[in-house]
Amino acid sequence: MNYKIALIPGDGIGPEIVREATKVLDKIGELHGHSFSYTEVLMGGISIDKTGVPLTEEALNTAKASDSVLLGAVGGNVGQSNWYTLPPNLRPEAGLLAIRKGLNLYANIRPAVLFDELKGACPLKDELIEGGFDFVVMRELTGGLYFGERHTTTENGIRKATDTLTYDEVEIRRIAKWAFEIARKRNKKVCSVDKANVLDSSRLWRNVVKEVAKEYEDVELSDMLVDNCAMQLVKDPKQFDVILTENMFGDILSDEASMVTGSIGMLASASLGDTKLGLYEPSHGSAPDIAGQNKANPIATILSVAMMLRYSFDLEVEADKIEAAIKSVLQKGYRTIDIMSEGKTLVGTIEMGDLIVNELV
Structure with a gap:
């Protein structure tokens, strides 16, 4: 079956972590006979730069016509970005509020799980x-x-x-x-x-x-x-x-x-309403200070994809497989910089995504 996904890479590290999440989705599709088609949507600061508003009506309609929405992150450094000299209704985060309202997503689910492998970070x-x-x-x-x-x-x-x-x-x-x-x-x-x-x-x-x-x-x-x-x-x-x-x-x-789980880079999030259409995103922000440096932790976004498979597409087996792959990579000692500890192997955003994909069999 083909699933239509609206991709909102957004700002800061958003494009990097969304890229890794789609790699995982594509591998799941290959293994289980699904296909995922992506339509990129502007939202947040990048939308302000290109359209003057944080979310256009066209972008919202694209999201409404999709089976699900995957978001990276929106916003920037408040004290350093011109976005925050604008009125509140035109700032990046206003786009997030608008899409939640526009899609009637009134229920936000945020799992907080402490992985055994990350107890040292708690x-x-x-x-x-x-x-x-x-x-x-x-x-x-x-x-x-x-x-x-x-x-x-x-x-x-x-x-x-x-x-x-x-x-x-x-x-x-x-x-x-x-x-x-x-x-x-x-x-x-x-x-x-x-x-x-x-x-x-x-x-x-x-x-x-x-x-x-x-x-x-x-x-x-x-x-x-x-x-x-x-x-x-x-x-x-x-x-x-x-x-x-x-x-x-x-x-x-x-x-x-x-924070009690050890890193905000590990927490997924789902926003749902009365239909199967949901908005899935990591709980962390756009981290503009490390954007483009291959340092961001993509695991929260990849876990959000697992939630998408479970809640929007009823693909429990596939969701479980992604979560197991992440656990396996952590057990083998691979870490991004935010969850790094002594004796572990430091990897970047791309490498972490590739390691998780390689665990999917």
């Missing part, structure tokens, strides 16, 4: 990570503060900024169902994270999640305040299975989760 004490950990952050993606009404005014000579945090029960219920469905395929535990002791939006969140939980009696539900969750991720990450939370909390907690 900043936590050995006794806290014995046996590793494997949990998922399920983040609501199209509501909350990031999409609420905002404005800045001046009153009596004093500048005042207002950001509005809004959720309705439909938005909460649909992301909660995703969390419970995924938990059913894992260890059947959902931890719903909010700030219900302060925020009305969190109190509604907690009530609606509890209503949804009644449909999933086989899944254990717990509630946790976001500040406690931030501490518990460092104290005992093994306690979590699926963390369900709103947009801003999820943004922060998933980044924290990435």
Whole structure:
């Protein structure tokens, strides 16, 4: 079968890591009788340079017409790029918000897995990570503060900024169902994270999640305040299975989760909605300081491809094969610079991609 994929290389290291991911996809296609056709789409800073906006309507329509979307990274150094002198709605990251909204991708799945081979890169004490950990952050993606009404005014000579945090029960219920469905395929535990002791939006969140939980009696539900969750991720990450939370909390907690795995270069991400069309991307940024130097770690992007095969194309065997290939390469001691440790073999972006491809049989 042929799958149509919209490729968004983006900025910084994006083109390099996307190139390695497509090499892996093509090898999987060769081994299992699939074909993947790619249409390149501009988004982010490169789109601003060429079209004046971070995402054109044409680019969004190309993504909508695809079976899935693979993104590298967007943006640059805030203090060094002219992109960040533009109004917020014309900056690179606005393209990312626009494509999520345009494709109705409201559920962001970020696995946080500590590979046994990378325990030395984890900043936590050995006794806290014995046996590793494997949990998922399920983040609501199209509501909350990031999409609420905002404005800045001046009153009596004093500048005042207002950001509005809004959720309705439909938005909460649909992301909660995703969390419970995924938990059913894992260890059947959902931890719903909010700030219900302060925020009305969190109190509604907690009530609606509890209503949804009644449909999933086989899944254990717990509630946790976001500040406690931030501490518990460092104290005992093994306690979590699926963390369900709103947009801003999820943004922060998933980044924290990435660091306890040892490197943000290892974390994949999937953004999904009500259809099989998804947006897959690494959790890290564009790292412009190392762009074009063959230093970027492509593993997060390649793991994102595995998620694409699993969630958008229902190709479980192929997804498992990619994950096993990555594990094998790590077991053999190959490392990019971000996960390098004593006694291991340092390789670049291209070499890491080739090593993973060679493990696919």
